[in-house]
Amino acid sequence: MGRVGIIAGLGRLPVVFAAEARKAGLEAVAVGVVDNLDPGLAGVVNELRRIPAGRWQEIIDALHDMQVKEVYLLGKVGKGRIFDPNGLDSRFLALTASLREKNDDALLQAFVDDLEREGFVVGEQGRLLPHLVPPPGVLTRRQPTEREWRDIAYGYRIAKGLAGMDVGQACAVKDGVVLALEAIDGTDACIRRGGSLCGPGVVAMKVAKPKQDLRFDIPVIGLDTLQSLLDVKGSVLAFEGGISFVIDREELVARADAHEVAVVAYRPDMQIPA
Amino acid sequence: MGRVGIIAGLGRLPVVFAAEARKAGLEAVAVGVVDNLDPGLAGVVNELRRIPAGRWQEIIDALHDMQVKEVYLLGKVGKGRIFDPNGLDSRFLALTASLREKNDDALLQAFVDDLEREGFVVGEQGRLLPHLVPPPGVLTRRQPTEREWRDIAYGYRIAKGLAGMDVGQACAVKDGVVLALEAIDGTDACIRRGGSLCGPGVVAMKVAKPKQDLRFDIPVIGLDTLQSLLDVKGSVLAFEGGISFVIDREELVARADAHEVAVVAYRPDMQIPA
Numbered sequence: 001m002g003r004v005g006i007i008a009g010l011g012r013l014p015v016v017f018a019a020e021a022r023k024a025g026l027e028a029v030a031v032g033v034v035d036n037l038d039p040g041l042a043g044v045v046n047e048l049r050r051i052p053a054g055r056w057q058e059i060i061d062a063l064h065d066m067q068v069k070e071v072y073l074l075g076k077v078g079k080g081r082i083f084d085p086n087g088l089d090s091r092f093l094a095l096t097a098s099l100r101e102k103n104d105d106a107l108l109q110a111f112v113d114d115l116e117r118e119g120f121v122v123g124e125q126g127r128l129l130p131h132l133v134p135p136p137g138v139l140t141r142r143q144p145t146e147r148e149w150r151d152i153a154y155g156y157r158i159a160k161g162l163a164g165m166d167v168g169q170a171c172a173v174k175d176g177v178v179l180a181l182e183a184i185d186g187t188d189a190c191i192r193r194g195g196s197l198c199g200p201g202v203v204a205m206k207v208a209k210p211k212q213d214l215r216f217d218i219p220v221i222g223l224d225t226l227q228s229l230l231d232v233k234g235s236v237l238a239f240e241g242g243i244s245f246v247i248d249r250e251e252l253v254a255r256a257d258a259h260e261v262a263v264v265a266y267r268p269d270m271q272i273p274a
Numbered sequence: 275m276g277r278v279g280i281i282a283g284l285g286r287l288p289v290v291f292a293a294e295a296r297k298a299g300l301e302a303v304a305v306g307v308v309d310n311l312d313p314g315l316a317g318v319v320n321e322l323r324r325i326p327a328g329r330w331q332e333i334i335d336a337l338h339d340m341q342v343k344e345v346y347l348l349g350k351v352g353k354g355r356i357f358d359p360n361g362l363d364s365r366f367l368a369l370t371a372s373l374r375e376k377n378d379d380a381l382l383q384a385f386v387d388d389l390e391r392e393g394f395v396v397g398e399q400g401r402l403l404p405h406l407v408p409p410p411g412v413l414t415r416r417q418p419t420e421r422e423w424r425d426i427a428y429g430y431r432i433a434k435g436l437a438g439m440d441v442g443q444a445c446a447v448k449d450g451v452v453l454a455l456e457a458i459d460g461t462d463a464c465i466r467r468g469g470s471l472c473g474p475g476v477v478a479m480k481v482a483k484p485k486q487d488l489r490f491d492i493p494v495i496g497l498d499t500l501q502s503l504l505d506v507k508g509s510v511l512a513f514e515g516g517i518s519f520v521i522d523r524e525e526l527v528a529r530a531d532a533h534e535v536a537v538v539a540y541r542p543d544m545q546i547p548a
Binding site: 080174175176182198 | 353354356357358373374375377424428432435436438440441442445448449450451452453454457458459467469471472473542
């Protein structure tokens with residue numbers, strides 16, 4: 001029986017992945033590297049160790065000790081910890097110190113390379129989760145209005161440009177105005193900031209990078225994302241269809257329908273209803 | 275004697291411009307279109323009328339009435355008012371409704387075109403103010419460190435990319451990490467947000483657009499910009515040299531020196547001190 005290792009950050013993605021791994025007849029073990037790990041993770045893995053992300057050598061040692069070869073990076077790990085030197089071990093510091101520009105790709109690639117030097121294989125996030133990736137289309141009963149379709153298309157182009165610079169992958173738009181762009185603060189903060197600047201009706205867009213590494217940074221949409229939008233009375237939650245993960249999709253769509261929010265898996269070449 | 279008209283937004287730029295116009299032997303008249311107009315403006319123009327930006331027809335009428343042909347757009351007018359339909363007259367609404375994407379260039383161009391249809395000539399902001407544009411170089415006693423020079427260069431590239439999408443012209447960087455990008459919230463909010471996310475030492479960068487229209491949106495740096503940086507214990511205030519305006523430069527540099535902040539008029543091809 002195969003065994004996979006998970007380096008688990010925030011959110012439900014590590015839990016869903018581990019559950020699917022089990023269904024597929026694999027053993028899953030995990031190292032939880034963030035404080036607010038989803039409490040459900042412990043119940044779906046054979047073993048869970050908790051080691052802060054900054055103690056990178058211990059994480060490596062734990063993965064060896066748990067005898068995994070295949071490792072998956074799942075769930076967000078805030079980049080802000082770079083500014084808190086307390087608790088960063090010398091291996092972590094050496095990896096990040098060598099980078100002049102600490103954009104997400106450069107940082108993650110450095111950690112992936114280090115895992116590979118240790119003999120691990122870093123797997124693609126989507127390997128066990130194809131059913132979490134909606135094809136292009138509108139998931140909700142409520143369809144976007146004409147104005148919203150225009151904002152979706154504009155937001156897609158802006159978010160792609162941003163993702164091409166590897167600074168963030170999301171933006172908030174309303175009525176042809178880009179209100180907020182994601183940087184280190186993350187998607188939810190971007191949606192909340194944008195929505196707070198324009199009153200009801202903000203359109204949120206999250207995309208993959210133009211050259212997306214399928215091992216990390218694939219867009220993830222979940223109940224938290226929707227809640228951020230609902231809290232600012234937003235009207236559309238859009239993301240790149242065919243690649244983004246939607247977690248807890250049934251509940252997300254039901255809750256969106258209850259609030260008349262449109263949820264859209266967008267592609268620039270999709271057929272837009274007239 | 276010539277006479278110039280100013281459509282005056284926030285900040286000291288309209289005041290400085292009007293004072294220079296007078297020194298050059300011109301008469302200056304102004305329409306103040308924002309609530310928090312600099313109180314010094316009234317003292318340096320021959321006539322000042324106050325009309326909110328949304329009452330566009332009245333602004334046009336006032337400029338005709340004050341018998342100006344040459345008009346300058348000076349000082350920031352927040353784009354957020356688009357989301358407050360109260361007080362937008364039918365001419366303002368017609369101009370903005372025709373735009374699918376309300377980025378700064380599209381919006382300003384629509385208003386400039388409308389002024390030109392009315393027979394006005396919209397002048398270049400820098401016409402009377404070449405002495406406000408520092409050439410590339412470090413303005414302060416304190417020189418950037420090697421780490422800060424790297425952040426300046428990285429921030430320049432990111433801000434230029436952002437400005438090329440016409441969403442904002444500023445960003446905040448520290449230690450190779452892009453912390454915040456300007457969108458509708460403006461430069462000061464971007465600096466404060468970025469600085470609040472990383473502790474002391476943020477580097478702020480503000481640039482011109484890749485295809486800068488010299489009649490509007492030229493970067494402006496002033497005491498408010500510096501204060502935003504000081505409030506988050508930032509360490510470098512950088513902007514594009516050779517095009518940006520620095521207002522109240524002597525006081526700005528003195529205050530920066532007092533706080534050991536480096537102020538840098540940057541160009542990517544400038545000689546960086548070893």
